[in-house]
Amino acid sequence: MSELSVDHLLGIKYLNPQDIQLIFETADHFKEVINRPIKKVPSLRDITIANLFFENSTRTKLSFELAEKRLSADVINFSSAQSSVKKGETLIDTVNNILSMKVDMVVMRHPNPGAGIFLSKHVKASIVNAGDGAHEHPTQALLDSYSIRERLGDVHGKKVVIVGDILHSRVALSNIFALKLQGAEVMVCGPKTLIPKYIGELGVKVETNLRAALNWCDVANMLRVQNERMDINYFPSTREYTQQFGVDKALLDSLNKEIVIMHPGPINRGVEITSDVADSKQAIILDQVQNGVAIRMAVIYLLASKIKQ
Amino acid sequence: MSQKVLLNAKEVNIILHRLACQLIEKHNDFSNTVLIGLQPRGVFLADRIAKILKDDYKVQNVQLGYLDITFFRDDFRRGEKPLSANSTKIDFLVEDKNIVFIDDVLYTGRSIRAALTAIQSFGRPNEIELLTLIDRRFSRHLPIQPDYRGRQVDVINNEKVKVHWKEYENEDAVYLIEK
Numbered sequence: 001m002s003e004l005s006v007d008h009l010l011g012i013k014y015l016n017p018q019d020i021q022l023i024f025e026t027a028d029h030f031k032e033v034i035n036r037p038i039k040k041v042p043s044l045r046d047i048t049i050a051n052l053f054f055e056n057s058t059r060t061k062l063s064f065e066l067a068e069k070r071l072s073a074d075v076i077n078f079s080s081a082q083s084s085v086k087k088g089e090t091l092i093d094t095v096n097n098i099l100s101m102k103v104d105m106v107v108m109r110h111p112n113p114g115a116g117i118f119l120s121k122h123v124k125a126s127i128v129n130a131g132d133g134a135h136e137h138p139t140q141a142l143l144d145s146y147s148i149r150e151r152l153g154d155v156h157g158k159k160v161v162i163v164g165d166i167l168h169s170r171v172a173l174s175n176i177f178a179l180k181l182q183g184a185e186v187m188v189c190g191p192k193t194l195i196p197k198y199i200g201e202l203g204v205k206v207e208t209n210l211r212a213a214l215n216w217c218d219v220a221n222m223l224r225v226q227n228e229r230m231d232i233n234y235f236p237s238t239r240e241y242t243q244q245f246g247v248d249k250a251l252l253d254s255l256n257k258e259i260v261i262m263h264p265g266p267i268n269r270g271v272e273i274t275s276d277v278a279d280s281k282q283a284i285i286l287d288q289v290q291n292g293v294a295i296r297m298a299v300i301y302l303l304a305s306k307i308k309q
Numbered sequence: 310m311s312q313k314v315l316l317n318a319k320e321v322n323i324i325l326h327r328l329a330c331q332l333i334e335k336h337n338d339f340s341n342t343v344l345i346g347l348q349p350r351g352v353f354l355a356d357r358i359a360k361i362l363k364d365d366y367k368v369q370n371v372q373l374g375y376l377d378i379t380f381f382r383d384d385f386r387r388g389e390k391p392l393s394a395n396s397t398k399i400d401f402l403v404e405d406k407n408i409v410f411i412d413d414v415l416y417t418g419r420s421i422r423a424a425l426t427a428i429q430s431f432g433r434p435n436e437i438e439l440l441t442l443i444d445r446r447f448s449r450h451l452p453i454q455p456d457y458r459g460r461q462v463d464v465i466n467n468e469k470v471k472v473h474w475k476e477y478e479n480e481d482a483v484y485l486i487e488k
Contacts, residue, residue: 002392026394028396029377029380029394033380037430037431038429038430038431040430041380041381041427042380042426043380043385044385071380304385305385305386305391307386308386309386309387
């Protein structure tokens with residue numbers, strides 16, 4: 001099989017294991033490409049991609065833009081802070097205006113869950129979801145799994161714990177779907193107030209004791225506390241959160257095995273992980289960033305190959 | 310679907326040795342020369358030529374790499390089938406090197422055009438030559454000709470040339486297949 005089963009990447013929920021395998025194999029080739037002296041291929045020179053960011057982003061936006069440019073696509077950027085959205089234009093109108101400039105693909109981050117799905121039903125372009133509210137962030141989950149595969153050889157059978165603010169995290173949901181699809185065991189760990197009530201129905205274990213969770217796992221994916229999405233206090237103080245759910249070097253060294261530490265960024269150093277953990281050999285945080293470009297190149301390349309001429 | 314033998318195992322063997330000798334005549338000890346097999350099927354021929362150079366003619370410095378041209382092809386989104394990539398493996402610098410591209414069949418020349426672009430990502434070679442086992446005459450879309458050719462054949466458009474290798478297809482042979 002050399003074609004994705006979907007025309008858009010709206011969420012991991014819509015992919016099958018073969019799709020993930022194909023994306024990883026394609027990313028392997030692009031990882032080799034981005035380590036060449038000239039890190040560019042001409043495949044997408046007749047494709048135009050619009051990056052629409054209705055919510056702030058540094059890493060994801062740069063990563064997508066770099067991936068698009070390495071594939072030789074033409075790129076236009078848009079962020080809602082400087083746009084007519086502020087003047088009251090609807091999402092469909094904004095996007096259709098952009099598409100009338102002959103754009104083939106839209107990469108969109110939006111604060112509303114389901115914005116990508118909505119758009120895919122109303123406009124003629126391939127849609128890549130770069131994060132929709134607290135729903136999904138599929139390319140992040142793909143690059144996380146890809147980084148686990150790179151470090152541990154395979155995702156199948158591995159034990160992965162996702163620690164922190166599960167409630168507000170699109171990274172957590174996409175990771176759960178992606179890891180389960182590949183046959184990994186998944187646990188979530190965090191304050192009870194930040195774990196969704198019915199999360200067990202997704203087939204994940206729930207643990208509120210961090211040490212127990214870390215002793216169980218092969219990989220710990222440490223999430224950021226998303227203060228910007230919290231309208232009420234979910235825990236007494238940041239200090240108390242850190243005491244119970246922060247990972248420091250002493251805790252890491254006291255475990256019965258050497259685990260892999262991941263973080264989707266941006267890191268709040270000293271809150272969810274300390275600096276010496278973030279910069280330790282067990283952390284693959286910067287590998288995740290490098291793999292992000294290769295994964296996004298693979299996703300864009302595979303979706304673009306399905307766009308009819 | 311009918312097929313006809315263009316070259317049998319003995320003829321393939323003679324041609325491979327002749328091509329190896331032609332390479333030695335031009336490149337001497339290969340101190341500044343690298344062989345690049347083009348994925349997917351050019352690498353089988355490249356492996357074989359490199360082995361003959363090393364084992365039969367005792368050339369010590371044979372450097373061999375594989376180049377995948379998928380992302381440099383000019384038919385992305387134009388064909389029926391999606392393109393799938395193979396691995397590129399070039400563990401040496403190509404800057405100022407003499408490169409010999411190796412492919413099994415030269416047909417339209419478009420793969421070679423893509424390879425010429427792709428190799429630039431690895432530096433600026435001194436010169437590039439082309440070695441092919443089979444040269445399909447009168448079928449070129451681009452002004453590209455081989456420097457070393459095994460056999461030139463006249464093939465009409467609904468026919469296909471297929472090269473078999475004993476490592477992969479249990480025999481060395483070249484077939485002409487009518488589609």
